[in-house]
Amino acid sequence: MNVIRTAGLTRRFGGVTALEGLTLDLPRAGVIGLVGPNGSGKSTLIRILLGLVAPTSGSAEVLNEPISAPGRYLNRVGALVENPAFVPGLSARVNLMSLARLRGLPASRVEEVLQIVGLTGRDTEPVKRFSLGMKQRLGIAAALLPDPDLLILDEPTNGLDPSGIVEIRGLLADLARAGRTVIVSSHLLAEIETVCDFLVVIRFGHLVYSGPVTDLLARTEKRIEISAEHERDTSSLLALLSADGWQVEHTPEGRLSVIADERSGAELNRCAARGGITLTSMTPVRGSLEEIFLHMTGSSDQDLTADRAAAAERKAS
Known part of the structure; x- marks a missing residue:
């Protein structure tokens, strides 16, 4: 079964095309990596799937429900987009309790997610004392409150030190083993290679690759x-x-x-x-996933800028 399907998904912002004709079939369970250069359309895709942005054309389904009716599936989706926002002076537990009440969730769920992300014992401390890694864990805990089938995380290891990255990597693997589908948008290719089972590569809004990580690595020299x-x-x-x-x-x-x-x-x-x-x-x-990625998308910002300009010129003509 597929957790997400898209068909010809396109989104334009004025004269800028963020996604163009994106067609995807993403499998259930496991960790799915979503990668691409800056400006490739990753965040736009995530926002469309979460019902935050409407597509210009095309269609998509999340958990077998159309994105035109996000109310049918969003209660089964957890998301961490950009930096998690919490009240700094309140404890992790109180922040989560407030979110649980807003969503009509039982208090027992707060205890469960604190255990899942490994914050039990630190939950009474004010969030302002938390390290960046602990704040990311708390953000994931908030995303897990509704006990989602699908978890979407945008750059969950951004700004973390090596030990924090290892912690989040282990947490993602545990979530996948529990039967959830975790979609991770990241620019850290080494982390994607380590933790992901399936990979989606987008470049300038176009799909470059979609399939198992092992199949892509098999192409390396x-x-x-x-x-x-x-x-x-x-x-x-x-x-x-x-x-x-x-x-x-x-x-x-x-x-x-x-x-x-x-x-x-x-x-x-x-x-x-x-x-x-x-x-x-x-x-x-x-060969590494990073080498394949650079071969697919360009090895430098100059390459990407030149390719983007050439693509725009071809489209205009």
Whole structure:
């Protein structure tokens, strides 16, 4: 079953097209990453799904209900969009109790979400004393109050230190294991690669990729990095491998990087041995999600600006 479906979803703001003809089918359960360069349309898509912005054309369903009737599904959706806002002088518990009363939810639900996000024991402290990571946890707790089937989080690790990122990563994985669908919009590709099962890549409002993260990573070039026992043998080893038909290049660390999968290790070792060279290390290296993303979307702001201008020019003509 799908948690979200869109068909030809388009949104224009004056002369700017934020989304154009977006068609998606997103699976239930697990963590779904939503990525793209700044201005790609991620936030616009989230706002449309939450009923905050109406599409210019096209249609969409959330939890099998049309976005034209958000009242049918929003009670089953939790969301954290931008920075969570709480009353600084009040405790985490009191802030959540106020939100629960506004939504007609039982007080027992506050206790449950505090436990889920790991704030039990800190819940009586005023929010103004919380670290950024704790405030993000509290924001997720607020989004979890209605016990949603779908949780939408916009940049949940933004501004966090490494330990805070690890905490939120673990929390997202726990939520997915509990059977929820979590959609995470983020610019931190390493985090998306670590925690997400499914990935959506948007560029200039157009869908670039939608599918399992593993399928996208399978497109990366497989390499083996090797080191000779003696540094003086590196150039000879490069010549030997090149003469044998391998594609080889130097790494910044002074090793050799060979385009090959891990099954080629024995053959590489034999090639080195024929030249009387002993290898001290042989490490399979997989390309990262970040490399694929940059290949899909552009490697710099200058590339993106040039591509956007070219796309606008083609559309105008």
